[in-house]
Amino acid sequence: MTDDLRAILGPKGFTDDPVDMAPWLTDWRGRRTGRARALVSPASTQEAAAVARWAVANRVPIVPQGGNTSMVAGATPSADGDALILSTRRMARIRSISAEDDLLVAEAGVTLQTVHDAAEAAGRRFPLSLAAKGSATVGGLVSTNAGGTQVLRFGPMRALLLGIEAVLPDGSLFEGLSGLRKDNRGYDLRQLFAGAEGTLGIVTAAALRLVPAVAQRVVAWVGLPDAGSALTLLRRLEAATGDAVESFELVPANALALVLAHIPGTRAPLAGEHAWHVLVEATAVSAEPPLGSRIEAALADAAADGVVADAIVAASGAQADALWKLRESISEAERADGVAAKHDVSVPVAAMPGFIASARAATEARFPGTRVIAFGHLGDGNVHFNVRAPAASDGAAWLVGQGDEVSAFVHDLVGAAGGSISAEHGIGQLKLAEFARTAGSARLAAVRAIKAALDPLGIMNPGKLVPPPQA
Amino acid sequence: MTDDLRAILGPKGFTDDPVDMAPWLTDWRGRRTGRARALVSPASTQEAAAVARWAVANRVPIVPQGGNTSMVAGATPSADGDALILSTRRMARIRSISAEDDLLVAEAGVTLQTVHDAAEAAGRRFPLSLAAKGSATVGGLVSTNAGGTQVLRFGPMRALLLGIEAVLPDGSLFEGLSGLRKDNRGYDLRQLFAGAEGTLGIVTAAALRLVPAVAQRVVAWVGLPDAGSALTLLRRLEAATGDAVESFELVPANALALVLAHIPGTRAPLAGEHAWHVLVEATAVSAEPPLGSRIEAALADAAADGVVADAIVAASGAQADALWKLRESISEAERADGVAAKHDVSVPVAAMPGFIASARAATEARFPGTRVIAFGHLGDGNVHFNVRAPAASDGAAWLVGQGDEVSAFVHDLVGAAGGSISAEHGIGQLKLAEFARTAGSARLAAVRAIKAALDPLGIMNPGKLVPPPQA
Numbered sequence: 045m046t047d048d049l050r051a052i053l054g055p056k057g058f059t060d061d062p063v064d065m066a067p068w069l070t071d072w073r074g075r076r077t078g079r080a081r082a083l084v085s086p087a088s089t090q091e092a093a094a095v096a097r098w099a100v101a102n103r104v105p106i107v108p109q110g111g112n113t114s115m116v117a118g119a120t121p122s123a124d125g126d127a128l129i130l131s132t133r134r135m136a137r138i139r140s141i142s143a144e145d146d147l148l149v150a151e152a153g154v155t156l157q158t159v160h161d162a163a164e165a166a167g168r169r170f171p172l173s174l175a176a177k178g179s180a181t182v183g184g185l186v187s188t189n190a191g192g193t194q195v196l197r198f199g200p201m202r203a204l205l206l207g208i209e210a211v212l213p214d215g216s217l218f219e220g221l222s223g224l225r226k227d228n229r230g231y232d233l234r235q236l237f238a239g240a241e242g243t244l245g246i247v248t249a250a251a252l253r254l255v256p257a258v259a260q261r262v263v264a265w266v267g268l269p270d271a272g273s274a275l276t277l278l279r280r281l282e283a284a285t286g287d288a289v290e291s292f293e294l295v296p297a298n299a300l301a302l303v304l305a306h307i308p309g310t311r312a313p314l315a316g317e318h319a320w321h322v323l324v325e326a327t328a329v330s331a332e333p334p335l336g337s338r339i340e341a342a343l344a345d346a347a348a349d350g351v352v353a354d355a356i357v358a359a360s361g362a363q364a365d366a367l368w369k370l371r372e373s374i375s376e377a378e379r380a381d382g383v384a385a386k387h388d389v390s391v392p393v394a395a396m397p398g399f400i401a402s403a404r405a406a407t408e409a410r411f412p413g414t415r416v417i418a419f420g421h422l423g424d425g426n427v428h429f430n431v432r433a434p435a436a437s438d439g440a441a442w443l444v445g446q447g448d449e450v451s452a453f454v455h456d457l458v459g460a461a462g463g464s465i466s467a468e469h470g471i472g473q474l475k476l477a478e479f480a481r482t483a484g485s486a487r488l489a490a491v492r493a494i495k496a497a498l499d500p501l502g503i504m505n506p507g508k509l510v511p512p513p514q515a
Numbered sequence: 516m517t518d519d520l521r522a523i524l525g526p527k528g529f530t531d532d533p534v535d536m537a538p539w540l541t542d543w544r545g546r547r548t549g550r551a552r553a554l555v556s557p558a559s560t561q562e563a564a565a566v567a568r569w570a571v572a573n574r575v576p577i578v579p580q581g582g583n584t585s586m587v588a589g590a591t592p593s594a595d596g597d598a599l600i601l602s603t604r605r606m607a608r609i610r611s612i613s614a615e616d617d618l619l620v621a622e623a624g625v626t627l628q629t630v631h632d633a634a635e636a637a638g639r640r641f642p643l644s645l646a647a648k649g650s651a652t653v654g655g656l657v658s659t660n661a662g663g664t665q666v667l668r669f670g671p672m673r674a675l676l677l678g679i680e681a682v683l684p685d686g687s688l689f690e691g692l693s694g695l696r697k698d699n700r701g702y703d704l705r706q707l708f709a710g711a712e713g714t715l716g717i718v719t720a721a722a723l724r725l726v727p728a729v730a731q732r733v734v735a736w737v738g739l740p741d742a743g744s745a746l747t748l749l750r751r752l753e754a755a756t757g758d759a760v761e762s763f764e765l766v767p768a769n770a771l772a773l774v775l776a777h778i779p780g781t782r783a784p785l786a787g788e789h790a791w792h793v794l795v796e797a798t799a800v801s802a803e804p805p806l807g808s809r810i811e812a813a814l815a816d817a818a819a820d821g822v823v824a825d826a827i828v829a830a831s832g833a834q835a836d837a838l839w840k841l842r843e844s845i846s847e848a849e850r851a852d853g854v855a856a857k858h859d860v861s862v863p864v865a866a867m868p869g870f871i872a873s874a875r876a877a878t879e880a881r882f883p884g885t886r887v888i889a890f891g892h893l894g895d896g897n898v899h900f901n902v903r904a905p906a907a908s909d910g911a912a913w914l915v916g917q918g919d920e921v922s923a924f925v926h927d928l929v930g931a932a933g934g935s936i937s938a939e940h941g942i943g944q945l946k947l948a949e950f951a952r953t954a955g956s957a958r959l960a961a962v963r964a965i966k967a968a969l970d971p972l973g974i975m976n977p978g979k980l981v982p983p984p985q986a
Contacts, residue, residue: 144746144865189699200697202706203674218957224861225895226671227935228660228710229950230942230962230980235673235706239699256753275615282727286800287758329757333804390695394615424696464698471701479700486689490969491701497968498961509701 045102046082049128052094057085057134068109068129071117072176076473079125080107087134089151089209089217089248095130096246096503097215105506106130108242110152110184113176115388116472118188118241122507132183135248141166146254147206147223152183152247159252168254171198171290175372183247189239191468193325196423197290198255200468202238207251210237213244213499223251236494241470242505244498256329262336263325263364264343267318267354271296271397274322274422276351281324284342288335291325292423299374299419306380307373310366314354322422323371325364374419375428383439384417384430385450389458390467393425400427403457407431410453411446426467429454455482471509480511516573517553520599523565528556528605539580539600542588543647547944550596551578558605560622560680560688560719566601567717567974568686576977577601579713581623581652586859587943589659589712593978603654606719612637617725618677618694623654623718630723639725642669642761646843654718660710662939664796667894668761669726671939673709678722681708684715684970694722707965712941713976715969727800733759733807734796734835735814738789738825742767742868745793745893747822752795755813759806762796763894770845770890777851778844781837785825793893794842796835845890846899854910855888855901856921860929861938864896871898874928878902882921897938900925926953942980951982 050058059065060082070077081104086092099106105127109119121127132153139149143166150159156170156177163170174180174192184190186208190201198204207221210233220234237247268274274294281289297319304310314321328335336357346352358364378384391399404416413434420427431450433439455465455478471479480488488511495502495510521529530536531553541548552575557563570577576598580590592598603624610620614637621630627641627648634641645651645663655661657679661672669675678692681704691705708718739745745765752760768790775781785792799806807828817823829835849855862870875887884905891898902921904910926936926949942950951959959982966973966981 142863142865144750145863147863189703191697191699195697199674202703203670212957212961214960216957216960218961219955220958222933222935223863224933224935224938225864226662226666226861226892226897226938228662228937228939228941229935229954230710230958231715231965232660232673232706232710233958233961235709236702236965238706239701239703244702256757279615282800284801286727329753330755390697392613392616392618392694393696394613421697426697462693462695464693464695464700466699467695467697468699470699483700484690486683486687487691487701487704489685489687490683490689490704493968494702494707494965497964 049082049084049095049098052098053084053086053091057087057091059083065129068112068131069121071120072113073115076117076120078121078123080121080127080129081125083129083131085131085134089135089211092130092135092246092248093211093215093217095128096211096213099128099503100215100501103501104128105503106246107505108132108183108187108246110181111155111176111179113180113184114188114472115469116474118470118472118508119184120473130246132181138162139249143168145223148252148254149221149223149249150182150252151249152181154182156180156185163254164257167257169257170252171255172201172204182250186238186247186250187240187242188470191421191426193291193293193421195421196292197287202235204253205234205238205250206253208234208237208247209249211246211248213501213504221249221251239470241472241509243495243509245504258327258329259331260328260335261325261364262339263323263358263367264339265313265356265367266322266324266343266352267314267316268320268322269353271320271400273351274320275394275397277322277346278423280346281326281339281342284338285326285335288326288328289324290327291323293323293371293420294422294427295321295323295371295374295419296417298415299417300370302377302381303370303373306377310370310373313356313367313370316354318353323367378417378430382433383443384432385443385447387429387451387454388467388469389429389454389463389465390424390426391458391461391463393423395461396422396425396427399461403429403454406457407454411450413437451478473508476508476511520553520555520566520569523569524555524557524562528558528562530554536600539583539602540592542591543584544586547588547591549592549594551592551598551600552596554600554602556602556605560606560682563601563606563717563719564682564686564688566599567682567684570599570974571686571972574972575599576974577717578976579603579654579658579717581655582626582647582650584647584651584655585659585943586940587945589941589943589979590655591944601717603652609633610720614639616694619723619725620692620694620720621653621723622720623652625653627651627656634725635728638728640728641723642726643672643675653721657709657718657721658711658713659941662892662897664762664764664892666892667763668758673706675724676705676709676721677724679705679708679718680720682717682719684972684975692720692722710941712943712980714966714980716975729798729800730802731799731806732796732835733810734829734838735810736784736827736838737793737795737814737823738785738787739791739793740824742791742871744822745791746865746868748793748817749894751817751822752797752810752813755809756797756806759797759799760795761798762794764794764842764891765893765898766792766794766842766845766890767888769886770888771841773848773852774841774844777848781841781844784827784838784841787825789824794838849888849901853904854914855903856914856918858900858922858925859938859940860900860925860934860936861895861897862929862932862934864894866932867893867896867898870932874900874925877928878925881924882917884908922949944979947982
């Protein structure tokens with residue numbers, strides 16, 4: 045049945061060898077393993093469209109896959125083995141870059157690191173970054189509306205998306221790569237595809253907004269008496285520097301302790317003990333006036349007022365990188381330490397310090413022996429709220445036995461606070477049941493209606509994002 | 516038949532008196548006049564939902580209307596008189612405002628001016644502005660994805676939209692007002708409603724992003740040898756000031772001449788004659804360092820390099836307002852001078868100077884006697900490209916006889932340049948045929964499919980945005 049596909053794509057573009065396919069059948073977190081009919085790797089938009097037309101004709105599902113770094117198993121096929129995995133890895137060309145237009149057009153398989161490098165070579169910058177940047181691809185970044193550490197200033201992927209090209213579920217091509225800054229022609233399909241997780245079609249290329257290159261970068265690590273002071277500090281820094289603050293990452297004492305315990309070469313950035321820390325990064329596109337002195341002055345004022353307990357401003361790029369390593373190693377340190385039920389939640393920004401305190405207390409009381417580590421993008425009202433298995437337990441068994449109950453408990457707290465159970469990771473497979481449980485009927489009906497309208501055969505990434513109708 | 520509605524809404528919320536309805540049956544530009552069964556003005560979301568349920572039960576169309584300032588007759592009912600006009604004017608409450616969260620929640624009928632005032636009273640700012648701010652409402656701004664003069668820095672309405680509440684076409688309520696900075700739960704309905712022109716439901720409230728108040732504002736008027744120099748200047752100013760430039764408006768000599776001829780109290784801002792002008796506004800949220808001196812230095816450098824012919828930086832708020840009045844009076848001056856076929860087009864930013872030159876020449880050659888005035892948001896790649904009727908002609912008769920042909924010609928030039936036939940005004944009624952002609956089959960199919968999925972009865976603002984299937 046797949047002989048036609050093999051003919052369309054050639055030997056580099058088609059395999060059904062189990063050994064070749066194996067790495068792409070399990071998600072990055074190792075939570076789901078599926079099966080696939082074949083792994084297809086079109087080299088062009090035209091080949092991707094040909095795959096889609098074949099899939100329509102044969103009623104075969106397609107699972108688009110970029111860097112396979114989904115946090116919610118959003119690019120992993122189901123266990124039935126019906127689907128094709130459509131890898132974008134061979135569609136990895138930067139089609140154009142214009143410093144004058146602040147515009148870069150990249151095919152879906154281009155990695156984020158490659159986008160960064162190309163922008164830098166043109167004297168510009170693509171201001172979205174995340175830990176998986178060496179693997180994560182443009183198609184995946186669009187399809188998950190990726191976040192990362194610079195959302196505070198530049199917004200998530202959808203805010204940087206000036207156009208898309210996509211193969212629609214009927215095999216037709218949507219050509220929307222114009223790169224226009226303003227375009228009010230009908231429903232914004234570009235925005236609909238951002239975060240659609242491949243369920244409405246295959247994003248084959250994107251037009252991305254660039255910004256001026258950075259001339260000054262200031263990184264500071266701040267110790268705080270409490271999480272509420274963090275927000276006060278953020279507003280003070282914003283007032284002192286305008287839009288300069290682009291990362292504002294919250295790190296609790298217990299997360300820092302895990303990093304220091306498990307990650308070689310790390311050391312405490314401040315002398316004393318502090319309940320909370322934030323990592324601040326601010327940038328400026330002109331060399332003058334000096335940004336560092338304004339931030340140091342704002343930190344000194346905040347210290348005098350008791351908002352800040354202690355702070356250090358990195359004196360070199362190496363020191364800045366060392367501070368960032370503390371933040372970026374939290375997930376790795378957590379994994380080294382054991383198992384946790386992980387959540388990616390948001391509430392309104394001003395409510396986050398209070399939410400962290402109350403939700404942590406409620407969760408640790410309800411599930412004795414657990415410890416909550418809540419860290420991340422405080423400036424966006426988004427933290428990773430991870431509930432660690434009791435020290436005495438078999439972590440894996442605890443997760444299997446208790447994980448769903450813990451997650452439902454945490455998500456109900458989030459719901460009561462007006463928040464989201466998926467701030468940046470999406471729904472994929474792993475959050476599908478909780479999305480269906482918590483989303484509300486109007487939202488679910490709209491999501492299902494849109495899916496059914498654009499993909500009536502249900503060919504595009506089935507089993508992700510769109511909850512099946514209730515039995 | 517409408518007695519039930521009268522009972523639901525009370526005397527303040529219902530009228531079918533032709534005199535009362537008359538002002539709302541014709542669009543702001545006077546291009547379309549419709550008829551309506553009644554004018555309903557619900558005082559609350561619940562009443563709006565009740566109207567929608569009644570409309571579903573009785574298969575009666577609803578035309579949502581805010582300030583009735585659509586440029587494309589997007590809020591004007593059709594001539595058949597079947598529809599209700601649903602005015603949002605009584606839903607005019609600001610529900611909440613939080614300086615700490617940079618968040619304002621306003622009902623659909625709140626005017627933009629009121630949003631500005633409320634933000635200012637809280638020490639913050641809502642950074643979207645347009646000429647109709649005293650009439651334009653939040654619901655309309657969302658539903659048209661409004662642009663204006665600050666898109667360059669802050670983006671259009673969708674970039675400032677942190678949540679919506681909407682009555683869906685089945686009368687159910689979508690409650691998405693959380694005001695979250697990050698939320699990746701399924702398709703982004705908020706973004707889908709932004710620019711949907713009321714065709715998918717009635718936006719009843721919106722959560723809007725605020726930004727820090729302005730501490731410094733610098734306004735300059737610059738004379739230029741050519742339009743290409745304008746872009747060079749923009750990139751220089753951006754490099755000199757970071758994100759400070761928020762308006763960069765292009766004014767050709769012929770537009771300035773019309774303003775000086777028709778608008779009392781205006782005078783030429785510069786001594787000499789210049790083919791092109793730009794109005795620049797830059798702001799900073801902190802009082803230091805001084806922004807004016809950096810802009811003056813950049814302008815002086817540009818003048819030394821021949822990029823700028825002459826420039827003046829406003830020395831007072833009154834002088835700044837006088838410069839803005841020159842820009843904002845262009846449309847009024849054009850109306851006073853006669854009739855034009857108007858277009859709201861975008862192309863990639865870097866291509867705009869060349870597009871203006873070539874499209875103007877082509878249009879004036881193809882339609883002898885016409886004169887093109889192209890002005891507006893150069894920094895966004897968006898100009899208003901207006902083709903003035905030949906001086907010797909009866910303008911109104913020319914527009915009726917030639918307008919469609921002129922518009923098709925201009926739109927084809929835009930299409931060839933990879934641009935949009937509606938950068939910020941939307942489709943409404945006036946651009947529906949041209950949208951259908953130029954959009955491409957994949958885009959049209961997707962727009963129709965989404966509309967049919969979410970509004971299967973076709974009740975919400977029929978005859979706008981969604982081209983009917985071809986006969």
